[in-house]
Amino acid sequence: MVSNLYTIRWGILATGGIAQTFTKDLLIDPATRNATDIRHSVVAAASSTSSDRAAKFLQECGVPSTAKAYASYKELVTDPDIDIIYIATPHSHHYQNARLCLEAGKNVLCEKAFTTNAAQAKILVQIAKEKGVFLMEAVWTRYFPLVKELQSIVQKGTIGDVKRVFADLSYKKDVEKEFGPEHRMVNMDLAGGVLLDLGIYSLTWVFQFIYHLQPPSQRQAPIVASSMTKYEKTGCDEMTSIILTFPPNNTHGIATTNIRVSHDPDYQGTAGAPIRIQGTLGEIQVTGLSFRPTTYTLIPASSTTPGSPATFKQEIVTHEIPGRGMFWEADECARCLRDGKKESEGLGWEESIVIMETMDEVRRQGGVKYPERIESTEYPLEGF
Numbered sequence: 001m002v003s004n005l006y007t008i009r010w011g012i013l014a015t016g017g018i019a020q021t022f023t024k025d026l027l028i029d030p031a032t033r034n035a036t037d038i039r040h041s042v043v044a045a046a047s048s049t050s051s052d053r054a055a056k057f058l059q060e061c062g063v064p065s066t067a068k069a070y071a072s073y074k075e076l077v078t079d080p081d082i083d084i085i086y087i088a089t090p091h092s093h094h095y096q097n098a099r100l101c102l103e104a105g106k107n108v109l110c111e112k113a114f115t116t117n118a119a120q121a122k123i124l125v126q127i128a129k130e131k132g133v134f135l136m137e138a139v140w141t142r143y144f145p146l147v148k149e150l151q152s153i154v155q156k157g158t159i160g161d162v163k164r165v166f167a168d169l170s171y172k173k174d175v176e177k178e179f180g181p182e183h184r185m186v187n188m189d190l191a192g193g194v195l196l197d198l199g200i201y202s203l204t205w206v207f208q209f210i211y212h213l214q215p216p217s218q219r220q221a222p223i224v225a226s227s228m229t230k231y232e233k234t235g236c237d238e239m240t241s242i243i244l245t246f247p248p249n250n251t252h253g254i255a256t257t258n259i260r261v262s263h264d265p266d267y268q269g270t271a272g273a274p275i276r277i278q279g280t281l282g283e284i285q286v287t288g289l290s291f292r293p294t295t296y297t298l299i300p301a302s303s304t305t306p307g308s309p310a311t312f313k314q315e316i317v318t319h320e321i322p323g324r325g326m327f328w329e330a331d332e333c334a335r336c337l338r339d340g341k342k343e344s345e346g347l348g349w350e351e352s353i354v355i356m357e358t359m360d361e362v363r364r365q366g367g368v369k370y371p372e373r374i375e376s377t378e379y380p381l382e383g384f
């Protein structure tokens with residue numbers, strides 16, 4: 001009997017925190033999330049530190065001992081047994097690392113934020129086109145069934161015309177005690193700061209419920225008004241608030257991010273609703289942490305409100321996540337490769353670039369510039 005199961009073979013580039021979380025999610029049986037058409041296999045990992053580090057990483061993740069451990073990213077990209085490479089380095093490194101993979105003809109899933117600026121993102125897309133390979137920014141939240149369910153509710157017009165989306169992802173941290181100035185969260189040499197690390201999720205919610213739901217031919221980049229406050233020790237942004245106005249209906253998206261105060265005073269994800277999608281017939285509130293949403297509430301406008309005869313009932317919906325939830329973006333990669341797609345419909349190249357351009361403009365307005373070396377499009381540069 002011929003099996004319809006499509007297996008995708010992963011190489012993991014870098015061995016830090018999120019590489020470990022992602023790899024462990026890859027090893028969860030897809031049947032636990034009702035995915036019976038694809039399968040993931042982790043065949044190699046590379047560390048820029050040493051092959052021992054890569055081997056330890058594979059072992060700690062529980063990857064079968066047949067997987068290869070490489071001492072450099074350059075060795076990883078030449079492995080013919082790898083279908084796709086997951087890049088899990090700091091933002092500063094994404095352009096150089098992704099370009100290394102693409103130039104070698106490898107398909108790529110690259111952690112958010114895609115690059116440090118839109119110019120770098122455009123070049124990566126151009127190379128993916130030339131090489132005929134798959135490229136996707138790893139904004140995992142986009143692939144949650146809960147998000148797709150909400151997009152379908154909004155698209156059906158259940159809450160009426162969407163007029164405004166509020167979205168926040170903020171930490172409540174004591175930066176000095178919990179990070180220190182060298183940490184990638186605040187280190188300018190690693191393109192630290194809240195905009196690229198957390199604000200990208202706030203922007204994701206705004207874009208996926210306004211921009212993404214418009215017909216592709218009608219999508220236009222938003223007008224940007226923003227404010228940034230800097231962390232005095234490193235010059236990165238520690239608080240950023242953005243108001244986006246989307247043509248053609250002047251819909252507003254308010255995206256905020258902060259390292260000092262969170263939407264939930266204790267940053268547990270139990271209080272408040274960081275996401276509010278507001279339509280003329282009612283609104284949707286999403287609770288939990290914005291990068292890993294588990295619950296939403298549909299709230300109709302009162303049927304007595306003139307002009308707002310909502311046709312739905314108030315309802316709270318909770319989704320269980322059988323793991324961290326990063327496997328859904330991995331499943332998307334597998335299906336795209338199987339179907340010969342070079343980009344994902346969940347987050348296409350054009351949308352990733354418009355979001356990078358939005359972040360460029362926010363940084364221009366806020367006066368935040370990363371070191372020239374990591375904003376450069378020159379390739380290759382030493383030390384990556």
Ligand SMILES: NC(=O)C1=CN([C@@H]2O[C@H](COP(=O)(O)OP(=O)(O)OC[C@H]3O[C@@H](n4cnc5c(N)ncnc54)[C@H](OP(=O)(O)O)[C@@H]3O)[C@@H](O)[C@H]2O)C=CC1
Binds near residue numbers: 048053138291
């Ligand atoms: N999707 C999500 O939920 C999350 C996404 N992220 C994203 O993932 C990326 C990595 O974050 P995270 O795993 O937390 O970071 P870590 O600092 O934990 O790991 C980064 C890894 O990158 C490699 N690396 C290569 N060069 C450098 C360098 N100069 N400085 C530091 N590390 C370097 C190292 O691996 P090695 O030594 O093996 O080469 C290191 O372990 C970022 O883009 C971040 O935004 C982060 C957290 C959650």
Ligand SMILES: O=C1OC[C@@H](O)[C@H](O)[C@H]1O
Binds near residue numbers: 197198
């Ligand atoms: O992508 C992310 O999501 C979770 C956060 O804790 C992390 O800092 C960020 O990089």
